[in-house]
Amino acid sequence: MYRFFVTSPIAKLLWGILASLVGIIVLLLVLVSEDTRMAAQTVNWEGRSIENGATLFANNCTRCHGPNGQGLPGLGPALNSFYFFMEKGRLQDIGWVGSLEDYVSLTIAAGRPSKTNSPWAEVMPTWGSQFGGPLRGDQVEDLTAYVLNWREFALAQTAEEDPFQPFPDVNNAVEFQNAAFLLLSEEEQAIAREEFKARNIRSPQELWTSEVCSACHNINERQVDVRGQSGPNMADLYERAGSRVEGLTAEEYVYESIVDPTAFVVASYEAAGQMPENFAEKLSEDEIRGLVEWLLDPNREP
Ligand code: HEC
Numbered sequence: 525m526y527r528f529f530v531t532s533p534i535a536k537l538l539w540g541i542l543a544s545l546v547g548i549i550v551l552l553l554v555l556v557s558e559d560t561r562m563a564a565q566t567v568n569w570e571g572r573s574i575e576n577g578a579t580l581f582a583n584n585c586t587r588c589h590g591p592n593g594q595g596l597p598g599l600g601p602a603l604n605s606f607y608f609f610m611e612k613g614r615l616q617d618i619g620w621v622g623s624l625e626d627y628v629s630l631t632i633a634a635g636r637p638s639k640t641n642s643p644w645a646e647v648m649p650t651w652g653s654q655f656g657g658p659l660r661g662d663q664v665e666d667l668t669a670y671v672l673n674w675r676e677f678a679l680a681q682t683a684e685e686d687p688f689q690p691f692p693d694v695n696n697a698v699e700f701q702n703a704a705f706l707l708l709s710e711e712e713q714a715i716a717r718e719e720f721k722a723r724n725i726r727s728p729q730e731l732w733t734s735e736v737c738s739a740c741h742n743i744n745e746r747q748v749d750v751r752g753q754s755g756p757n758m759a760d761l762y763e764r765a766g767s768r769v770e771g772l773t774a775e776e777y778v779y780e781s782i783v784d785p786t787a788f789v790v791a792s793y794e795a796a797g798q799m800p801e802n803f804a805e806k807l808s809e810d811e812i813r814g815l816v817e818w819l820l821d822p823n824r825e826p
């Protein structure tokens with residue numbers, strides 16, 4: 525019996541296989557525990573990054589964004605808000621196609637130093653050293669981790685609790701930049717939009733500035749030869765509009781230019797293509813008609 529288990533060639537072979545199996549099992553166990561160890565390490569590391577971010581935030585950001593990122597009226601927008609984290613909220617309104625993480629880290633690193641016509645008292649400063657700011661790349665990462673860490677809390681807020689503050693310069697009326705609207709179903713949202721359009725009739729002058737037509741177009745009567753920043757001068761549009769497109773009256777042409785800017789593109793602006801294409805959604809029918817009439821009025825009041 526003993527001889528069989530210890531010295532026979534078959535037994536040696538079996539012992540060999542057994543030993544290898546044990547070896548493999550031990551190796552697997554080590555690998556598995558290494559995995560959990562690594563995972564624990566990552567959590568630990570992320571935790572530290574968020575902690576560093578919290579300190580950096582307290583020192584650099586609270587004066588405009590508030591102690592917990594709820595924003596401060598007139599100083600800085602809320603970040604710890606439903607609107608900011610909600611998929612169809614802030615990012616959709618500004619047309620950002622990347623991730624929220626990229627949006628946050630890029631905004632922190634680059635800031636928005638040259639932004640004009642914003643409702644806040646000061647601009648968002650540049651922080652990343654690659655853009656000439658005071659913080660290193662890893663500090664920007666820590667701040668990003670800290671801001672993103674609010675996600676769960678921010679999304680759990682009710683419409684009343686959400687500290688959002690509307691942005692006037694996005695592809696969505698300020699009335700719709702809040703949790704109460706974002707939580708509606710798509711049909712309810714469509715109804716709310718229609719109701720809003722029906723009760724809100726803003727004057728052409730008001731729209732000209734609030735919809736930033738003025739940022740691209742020049743309508744100053746005394747500057748008919750001066751191009752707008754990025755769109756055609758329209759001070760004497762009433763003289764040209766009727767002959768722009770064959771078959772369209774001046775009114776029809778201007779109406780079409782506002783609701784469907786690419787239908788006819790004014791020569792030398794082909795490459796520009798910057799006229800927003802969503803005015804038909806943002807403005808009511810009456811508002812668009814009002815703008816058309818105002819733009820074509822030779823005695824227009826500025
Ligand atoms: C001087 C005031 C000020 C300080 C300090 C400041 N911010 Fe801002 N921040 C702003 C303003 C104003 C905006 C909105 C800019 C705009 O209108 O687009 C903004 C925008 C942002 C946004 C994008 C918000 C959005 O909805 O698009 C993020 C993220 C942000 N800040 C993070 C930070 C962090 C992190 C810090 C600290 C390192 C910081 N900010 C410090 C004023 C400030």
Ligand code: HEC
Nearest residue numbers: 735736737740754755756781785788789790793796798799
């Ligand atoms: C971001 C820049 C931009 C904004 C904002 C903008 N436009 Fe334009 N617009 C353009 C450009 C560029 C063109 C020329 C290309 C084209 O015809 O589509 C143009 C063309 C037009 C034309 C045709 C002008 C002509 O000489 O035939 C009208 C009318 C017009 N815009 C009205 C408006 C009104 C009204 C608003 C605001 C509700 C507005 N635009 C906002 C850039 C802009």
